Amino acid sequence: MNEEYDVVIAGGGPSGLSAALVLGRARKRVLLCDSGPRRNAAAERIHGFVTRDGTPPSEFRHIGREQLRHYPNVSVRDVRVEDVRGDKGAFEVSLEDGVVRARRVIVGVGMVDELPPIPGYRxxxxxxxxxxxxxxxxxxxxxxxxxxxxxxxxxEFSLFLRGWTKDLVVFTDARFEVADDLRRRVLGAGITIEERAIAKLIPDASGQHLEAIELADGARIARRVVFARPAQRQPALVTRLDLALDENGFVRLSEHRETSRPGIYAAGDSTTMMQGALVAASSGAHAAYMLNHELTMELAASGLL
Ligand SMILES: Cc1cc2nc3c(=O)[nH]c(=O)nc-3n(C[C@H](O)[C@H](O)[C@H](O)COP(=O)(O)OP(=O)(O)OC[C@H]3O[C@@H](n4cnc5c(N)ncnc54)[C@H](O)[C@@H]3O)c2cc1C
Incomplete structure (x- = not known):
């Protein structure tokens, strides 16, 4: 256990990369660890990120890592963080291939989407x-x-989706009733409600696009695109660290983005319902600013700088 860092960051998505950049420029010794599938792995491009609109996710990460190479005090490794023991100022961070020491930790591990078992969905x-x-x-x-x-x-969300199309069918998959008032408002916006159970999603010949949604009774409804919000769960590390969650299942944070474990900060999708690459990058920078301010003041006051 020879390696010592000021900060170990778990997760190399937009939140972790952004935190590493801020901390690198603040002259902290940083280890960024990334392992496992990224949340947007299935997407072809990232949209809505200023200067990166339309960039493939792998290229986004490549650029992020390239920019970190400019800072010799920042190391990036493809390795999983398995546990964090000890206390603020002297954490022992277990990686899958060893243990390192760190004064602080940032958790930016994203969320896991739990796709429903509808054939064709995955x-x-x-x-x-x-x-x-x-x-x-x-x-x-x-x-x-x-x-x-x-x-x-x-x-209710279907009313919002009308901002992008007039041709919209809401599928309840026979799982719940739609109250009269909601039904009236949705139908009034020109949206169709389909309440039969879904059997499968049928792709077109290319396998890249949707052709139709087949219902349990065999009826097929031609559709090209689906919007859905599958259930999510926290990645294993959040559970392992026993970080307190809020009422919506996201990591609970102080106003300084510190978790319920002093010295462990968090950023990105695992901390919020507002999930997007730019929001995650912003929260990674925010966590890094807060952490760095506190750590620098502490080190300076202790004569350690
Ligand atoms: C299909 C899809 C398409 C999307 N498209 C867009 C889009 O076009 N525009 C947009 O703004 N947003 C988009 N998003 C949302 C966006 O991808 C996320 O908001 C963003 O990636 C969140 O960043 P993050 O850093 O919080 O987590 P992630 O990007 O998920 O990164 C977390 C990383 O941490 C790693 N990790 C997990 N556990 C550990 C561990 N123990 N040790 C080390 N590493 C670990 C994971 O493997 C992953 O690489 C999309 C999401 C999905 C699902």
Whole structure:
């Protein structure tokens, strides 16, 4: 256990990369660890990120890592963070291939989408099934949309999706009732409500696009794109570190972006419902500013700088 860092960052997505850049420029010794699938792995391009609109996710990460190479005090490794023991100022961070020491830790590990077991869903996720109209609505605007709703709030969300198309069918998948008032408002906006159970999603010949949604009774409804919000869970590290969660299942933070464990900060999707690459990058920078301010003041006052 010879390696010592000021900060170990778990997660090399937009939040972790952004935190590493800020801390590198603040002359901290940083280890950025990234392992496992990234959340937007299935997507072809990232949209809505100023200066990076339309960039493939792998290229985005490549650029982020290239820019970190400019800072010799920042190391990047493709390795999983498995645990963090000890206390603020003297953490022992277990990586899959050893242990390093760190004064502080940032957790930017994203969220895990739990895709429903509907045949065809996994194959079309990120290609014809999207979770966010800001990210992918422009490319499919005015198309034949489906919204697979997990409950009444998602039926309400269909009114918002009308901003991108007039041709919209909401599927309840026979899982819940739609109240009269909500039904009236949705139908009044020209949206169709389909309440039969879904059997499968049928791709076109290329396998890249949706052709139709087949219902349990065999009926097929032609659709080109699906919006849906699958259930999410926290990655294993958040559970392992026993970080307190808020009422929506996101990591609870102080106003300085510190978690319930002193010295461990968090950023990105695992901390908020507002999930997007730019928001995650911004929160990574925010966590780094807060952490660096506190750490620098402490080191300076202790004569350690
Ligand atoms: C299909 C899809 C398309 C999307 N398209 C867009 C878009 O066009 N525009 C947009 O703004 N947003 C988009 N998003 C959302 C965007 O991808 C996320 O908001 C963003 O990636 C979140 O960044 P993050 O840093 O929080 O997490 P992530 O990007 O998920 O990165 C977290 C990283 O941490 C790693 N990790 C997990 N556990 C550990 C561990 N123990 N040790 C080390 N590493 C670990 C993960 O493997 C991952 O690489 C999309 C999301 C999806 C699902």
């Amino acid at each position: 194959e079309l996720w990120g290609k014809a099934i999207f979770q966010c109209p800001y990210c992918h609505g422009w490319e499919v605007q005015d198309g034949a949309f489906a919204l697979i709703a997990s409950g009444p709030p998602m039926v």
